[in-house]
Amino acid sequence: MVHETTKVHGHEVTVTTTSTSTVAPALPSQEQRLALSNLDLLLPPMDVGVFFCYAGAGQGAAVAAPAPILKVSLAKVLVAYYPLAGEVVANAAGEAELLCSGRGVDFAEASAGGAELRDLRLGMVDESADKLVPKKKAGVMCVQVTKFKCGGAVVGCTFDHRVCDAYSFNMFLVAWAAAARGSSVTLAPSFDRSFLAPSNPPPPCPDALADRLFVPVSCVSAPPATAAVTNRIYRVAADDVAALQESAGHGRGRRTKLEAFTAHLWQLYARAAASSGQRRTCCMGVVVDGRTRLRRDGAMKGYFGNVLTIPYGVKGSDDLRGMALADAADDVHRWVVEAATGDHFRGLIDWVESLRPEPTVAKAYLGGGDGFGDGAGATACVVSSGMRFPVGEVDFGWGRPAFASYHFPWPGGAGYVMPMPSARGDGDWMVYVHAAPEVVTAMEQEPTVFKALDCDYVFDRV
Template identity: 80%
Template sequence: MVREGEATKAHGHEVTVTSMTTVAPALPVQEHRLALSNLDLLLPPMDVGVFFCYAGDGAAAALPAILKAALAEVLVAYYPLAGEVVANAAGEGELLCSGRGVDFAEASAGDAALCELRLGVVDESAEKLVPKKKAGVMCVQVTKFKCGGAVVGCTFDHRVCDAYSFNMFLVAWAAAARGSSPSPAPSFDRSLLAPSVPAPACPHALADRLFVPVSCVPAPPAPTEAAASNRIFRVTAADVAALQAAAGPGRTKLEAFTAHLWQLHARAAAESPRRRRSCSMGVVVDGRTRLRRDGAMRAYFGNVLTIPYGATSPGHLRDMALADVADDVHRWVVEAATGEHFRGLVDWVEALRPEPSVARAYLGGDDGAEAAACVVSSGMRMPVGEVDFGWGRPAFASYHFPWPGSAGYVMPMPSARGDGDWVVYVHAAPEVVKAMEAEPATVFQAIEPDYVFGQA
C-alpha cells in the first residue's frame, strides 16, 4: 500500500495518500487459527482488486469516516479479512485470525475531476486508485476528487476468498454504511469441503487433468515478449445478445463470449513474436451449487473454484464457426461443473499435500510455453447496484487483476448503468489487445467518460 505522503500519477494528476489508519473489528477477536480449505490451497499468493467510482455529489467529504465505522462493524462477522495468512508447520498457508485490522488509506487526486480519468487505460487510472496490499488480508483506499466524487478501491488475498465471497462482504459493508439490516452471516465451515474418509484408492482423473503439482512444472523460459497490457472495455448488450445467438441454442452468454475471445487469441497468435503451437482457453467455474443443491454453501466464505480448459491450434480455431467453438467450450465447462469433480478435486489436493499445485489452464495446457493461454472468470454476479454506501449506486465499477503470470486474464461484469452492457477487465498480451481493438465489427469498445458520467 502507498505510504502516507506518497504520490502517484493518474493520467497526469497526482494521487497523494493523506492519511493511513488500520481499522480493527468493532468487537475484540479471540486470536485463533483457521485452516485454509483444500480448494483455497489451490491458489498461489496473489491479490485481487476491485474499485467503485461515485460521481460528484458531495459524498467524498464524509465518505471515509462512514466507511471506516461500517468496516469496523462488518469485520466482526467477516473477521478473517482482519487477519493474516501465515505458514503452518507443514509450510502451508493458514489464517491467523488476530483482529489486526484492515489498512485504510485516504487519498487526494488534487485538482483532478473524476470524469477526467481514462478508466479504460488501467495503468493510468485504476492502477493508482486500487491499493497495493503490504500486510494482512485486505486493504482499502478512498480517493477524493475536486468534483466531490470519490473512488473506493479494495485489494484482497485470493487465497482467503473468491469473488463470490468478497461480493458478500461488499454487500454487507454497504448495508452497514446505510444503516440497513445486516446480511446473513458468512460461513467458515471447512467441513463442507472435507476430504473423503477413507481416501479414494486412485486420484480423480479430471482433477489430475486440470491441475498439476508445482514440482512437475518446468521452469519458464526467459521472457521474450512485451509486458501484458491492461485495459477495461465495454461490450454492449446488443453485442452480447448477438454473440449468444451466433453461438447457437442452449449456449450461455459467457460460453459465447469465451468462444469469441478464444478465436481472437487465435488471430492474435499470428502477431506474436513467438510461434504459438496452440491457444489455450480456461473458464473459472464456481462449485457451490454443484456440491450442495440444498443451499448449504450459499453463505460459504472461501474459494470453491475449478478451471477447466481447452487447447487447439490457432489455424484450426480461426477456421471454425463460432457455434462449433462454443460447443467445445460448453463440453469442457459442463464436464467440470459437477459435484463429483469438486469432491474429487478436494481429495486430489489432500493426496498431494503439502506440495502445492497449479491449474494447467494458466500454463497453456500440455503445450506449456508454446501455447497462448488465457482464463475467463465471470464477474457477472458482481452486485454493483448494492454497493451503495449511502450516496446511490456507483457510476462505474470494475475488478482489477494485473497479475504477474504469463497467461491472460479476462473478467466480464455487469455495467453499473444496469442496461445489460458488460464491463470487461482485460490483462492480456499486447497483440491480443490489438486484435480486440482492431476487430472489423468491434465487440470490445473503449470506455468513454460520457458513457460513465454523462456529458461532463
C-alpha cells in the same frame, strides 16, 4: 505522505496519501487459527483488487468526506467477516493458514488534487486504477479512498485470493455497504470447512479430471521470462452480447452468454497469434464456481472461501481461426459442463489432500501442459465470470457507483479476462482484460464487440 503520479488525458495527476490507519473489528475476539480448505490451497499467493467510482455531484456532502463512514461501517462488518481482519501465516507443514488475530484492515485516505473523476481514462487501467487500488503490504485486506475535486470519490480494495474468491468478497462488499447505510443483510458468512472436507477413507486412486486440470508445482519447469502485458477495461454492448449468443447456438441448441463470449475470445487469441506470424496452440480456461454443484440445497450460499475449478481447452491457432463460432462454443460448453459437477469438486478436494503439503497449479495458466516446457509456444487465457458482481448494492449511503470493476494485473504470463455488468444496469458488460499486447490489438481492430470505454458513457447520467 506518499505521492503517486498518473497521466489522465495527457496531464500529470498526483494521488497523495494524506493519512493511514488500521481499522480493527468493532468487537474484540479471541485469537484463533482457521485452516484454509483444500480448494483454498489451490491458489498461489496473489492479490485481487476492486474499485468503485462515486460521482458525488448532487448527492450531498457525504461523498466529500467518505472516510469516517467507511471506517465505522468497516469496523462493524469485520465482526462477522473476521478473517479479513487477520493475516495469512504458515503452519507447521509450511502450508498457508489464517491467523484470525484481529489486527485489522489497513486503510489509506488519499487526494487526487485538482483532478476530477471525469478526467480518468478508466479503460486505460495502467494509467488510472493502478493508483486508485491499494497495494497490500500486510494482512488479508486493505482499503484506499481517494477524493476528487468534483466531490466524487473512488473506493479501492485489495484482498488475498487465498482467503476468498470474488463470490465471497462480493458478499462482504454488500454487507459493508449495508452497514454504512444502517441496514442489515440476511446472508451471514459461513466458514464451515466441513463442506470441503476430504473423503474418509480416501479414494483408491486420484480423480482423473482433477489430474488433467491441475499439476503439482514440483512438476512444473521454470517459467519463461515474463512477457509484456497490457491492462484494459472495455465495454461490450448488450446487443453484441446477444448477437454472440445467437451465433454461438446457431442450429445446435442454446449456449450461455459466457460460453459464447469465451469462444469468441478464444478465436481472437488465434487471430493474434496469426498476426504475429506464429502458428501456436491457444489454451482457454473458464473459472467454475462449485457451491451449487456441491450442495444443491443452497447450504453453501453463504460459504466464504474459494470454491473454484478451471477447466480448459487447447486448439491450434489455425484450427480455431477456421472454425465457426458455434463449433468453438460447443467445445467450450463440453469442457465447462464436464467440470461443473459435484463429483468433480469432491474429487478435486481428495486430489489436493493426496498431495499435501505439495502446492499445485491450474494447467490452464500453463497453456494446458504439465509444465511450461510442455506448453512452449502456447498462449493461455482464463475467463472468470463477474456477472454476479453486485454493483448496484455497493451503496455506502451516497448512491450507486457510477462505475466499478475488479482489478487483477497479476504477474503471471497467462491472460485474464473478467466480464462484469455495467453499473448503468443497461445490460452492457464491462470487461477487464489482462493480456499480451497483440491480443489487445486484435480486440481493438475487430469491428464489433470490444468498444473503448469513454467518460461520457460512464458519467453522462450523473
